Amino acid sequence: MKSLFSLFAGIFLLLSPAIAQETAPDALVRKVTDEVLSVVRQDKDIQNGNSRKIIELVDTKVLPHFNFQRMTALAMGRDWNRATPEQKQRLTEEFRTLLVRTYSNSLTSYRNQTIVYKPLRLQAGETDVLVRTEILQPGSKPVPLDYALRKEGEAWKVYDVIVAGISLVTNYRDTFTQEVRANGVDGLVKMLADRNKQLEAGKKQ
Amino acid sequence: MKNRFATRAFALSFALAVGGGLSGCASTAANPKDPFEGFNRAMFAVNEGLDTVAFKPLAKGYDAIAPAPVKTGVGNFFGNIADVWTALNNLLQGKVGDAFSDVGRVLVNTTVGIAGLFDVATEMGLPKHQEDLGQTLAVWGVGDGPYFYWPIIGPRTTRDTFGWVVDIHADPVANLDDVSVRNSLLGLRFVDIRASLLPTDKVVEEAAFDKYNYVRDAYLQHRRSVIHDGNPPRELPED
Numbered sequence: 001m002k003s004l005f006s007l008f009a010g011i012f013l014l015l016s017p018a019i020a021q022e023t024a025p026d027a028l029v030r031k032v033t034d035e036v037l038s039v040v041r042q043d044k045d046i047q048n049g050n051s052r053k054i055i056e057l058v059d060t061k062v063l064p065h066f067n068f069q070r071m072t073a074l075a076m077g078r079d080w081n082r083a084t085p086e087q088k089q090r091l092t093e094e095f096r097t098l099l100v101r102t103y104s105n106s107l108t109s110y111r112n113q114t115i116v117y118k119p120l121r122l123q124a125g126e127t128d129v130l131v132r133t134e135i136l137q138p139g140s141k142p143v144p145l146d147y148a149l150r151k152e153g154e155a156w157k158v159y160d161v162i163v164a165g166i167s168l169v170t171n172y173r174d175t176f177t178q179e180v181r182a183n184g185v186d187g188l189v190k191m192l193a194d195r196n197k198q199l200e201a202g203k204k205q
Numbered sequence: 206m207k208n209r210f211a212t213r214a215f216a217l218s219f220a221l222a223v224g225g226g227l228s229g230c231a232s233t234a235a236n237p238k239d240p241f242e243g244f245n246r247a248m249f250a251v252n253e254g255l256d257t258v259a260f261k262p263l264a265k266g267y268d269a270i271a272p273a274p275v276k277t278g279v280g281n282f283f284g285n286i287a288d289v290w291t292a293l294n295n296l297l298q299g300k301v302g303d304a305f306s307d308v309g310r311v312l313v314n315t316t317v318g319i320a321g322l323f324d325v326a327t328e329m330g331l332p333k334h335q336e337d338l339g340q341t342l343a344v345w346g347v348g349d350g351p352y353f354y355w356p357i358i359g360p361r362t363t364r365d366t367f368g369w370v371v372d373i374h375a376d377p378v379a380n381l382d383d384v385s386v387r388n389s390l391l392g393l394r395f396v397d398i399r400a401s402l403l404p405t406d407k408v409v410e411e412a413a414f415d416k417y418n419y420v421r422d423a424y425l426q427h428r429r430s431v432i433h434d435g436n437p438p439r440e441l442p443e444d
Contacts, residue, residue: 102412109404128441141333144435165430165437166423168412174236175418191414199411 025149025156026120028065029131033115036061040110049108051101058104067157068096070150074159075172076188079180087185094192101199103161103168113137115145127151130162238352239421245354249417252356256399261406264399278322280401283394284333285314285321286377294336298344306331335431338375339368343432352421360424 036057040046045053069088072095073080083091118132128150134142148160160169179188239245268276292307310326310333318325327333342364343349350363361369373379378394381387413419429437 098412102408105411106404106408130439132435141335144430162430164427165435166426171419171422171426172414174422175414178235178418179414195414 023154023156024120024122025129025147025151026117026122026131028149028156029133029147029158030117032062032065033133036107037110037115040107046108049105051105054104054107055100058100058107063096063100065156065158067150067152067159068092068099070157070159071095071099071169075169076176076180077173079177079185079188082180083185087189090189091185091192094189094196097196098192098199099168101196116142129156236421238349238425240351241353245352245421246417248354248356249420252354252359253416255357260395260399261403263396264403267396268400268403276397276400279393279397281314281318281324282321283378283397284324285311285318287335288314288333289377290372290375291334291336294338294341295334297341298336303334307334337365337368338371339365339428340432342368343428349425349428352425354417354421360421362425362428365428 039057039061043053043057046057069092072088072092075095076083076091080088114136116134116136118134120129120131122129128148131147131149133145133147135145136142143164144162145164146162147158148162149156149158151157160167162168176188179191183190235242271279288307288311292304292311295301295307296304310331313326313329313331314321314324317323324333339362347364349365352360352362353366354360355366358366358369378387378390381390409416409419
């Protein structure tokens with residue numbers, strides 16, 4: 001019985017590096033990027049700017065790996081703690097809608113750029129990392145595209161995307177802080193909701 | 206060396222800055238990095254107006270008319286000229302390896318790449334860098350100083366405004382003696398840069414609540430990143 005247990009334990013130990021490798025943050029970013037781009041490359045509708053199809057693709061392939069609550073908290077800074085649980089939920093939903101809508105569209109401009117994945121040296125026990133990639137285009141300086149990920153349980157979740165040094169999340173900090181200062185947390189919820197409605201309406205025209 | 210273009214552009218900006226009541230707006234500032242927000246917003250509005258009626262239509266026309274290889278060639282041509290200044294700034298920042306690589310780029314692209322029209326060097330494994338005096342001064346320890354939004358030139362910190370004045374004085378294109386050639390090239394370069402930014406217009410338009418704020422914060426983040434060659438110290442979020 002005891003030997004059977006140690007046999008299982010041995011197999012488990014042998015297997016675990018493979019498992020760990022599979023879920024490593026850089027491997028995750030690479031896998032998701034490859035999957036998404038291979039779809040984009042073949043889909044003429046997406047290349048022609050079909051928003052519904054793009055959002056569908058992002059919804060199924062990309063969003064499961066994002067932590068939008070943390071992104072919203074990061075965008076709001078200290079004001080996040082002033083929001084009630086209901087407000088937090090609404091803020092997260094609206095911010096998520098906005099980010100997905102505004103940035104998914106940039107996928108339509110993807111043609112044949114090459115993505116280079118910078119090596120990541122993951123220290124044991126590390127739970128917060130930056131996965132660096134670069135978009136190469138002949139003739140222009142490579143554009144850095146970095147993902148900040150944090151380990152949550154067994155899974156790594158993206159909580160920030162940084163393009164050319166610009167965080168798509170914290171770039172909202174100042175605007176959000178000003179809105180909360182002027183109109184409170186509800187004012188910010190309304191501001192986000194109004195913009196999403198406006199974008200939704202504009203799309204249908 | 207006379208450089209009327211740069212001198213005039215700077216004098217114009219400066220006159221507008223003073224005329225715009227630089228000090229009068231200081232009290233409205235909400236962001237410590239942007240003490241002259243009132244003035245800056247006024248200049249931002251000026252640029253937005255110019256962009257709508259002139260720059261953007263020009264860039265769109267260029268983007269539509271010029272075939273892709275021509276646009277790439279134009280970008281490469283000006284990029285090759287800029288690489289000389291980048292090499293010098295890399296040297297001034299103590300990045301000797303990068304400086305050598307940049308010199309190599311210029312040598313290869315000017316010859317094999319036919320006057321810089323083709324970026325052969327990148328394919329040979331010499332990646333393009335982009336350095337200016339503002340970055341060099343930052344590496345030497347000069348702080349940002351207040352943020353400004355200038356007409357035509359756009360966003361610059363105080364340090365980067367000063368850096369830009371020196372950059373443009375050292376710029377081979379702005380120093381050409383033949384006025385019409387010089388102005389044509391400056392114009393083409395401006396339109397080429399503006400055209401390369403067209404894809405981001407829509408994203409900013411949709412993503413930003415206050416475009417002025419969005420552009421300012423993106424600029425400041427971007428500069429912080431390039432000063433550290435893409436590796437700025439990370440500020441981990443607390444929670």
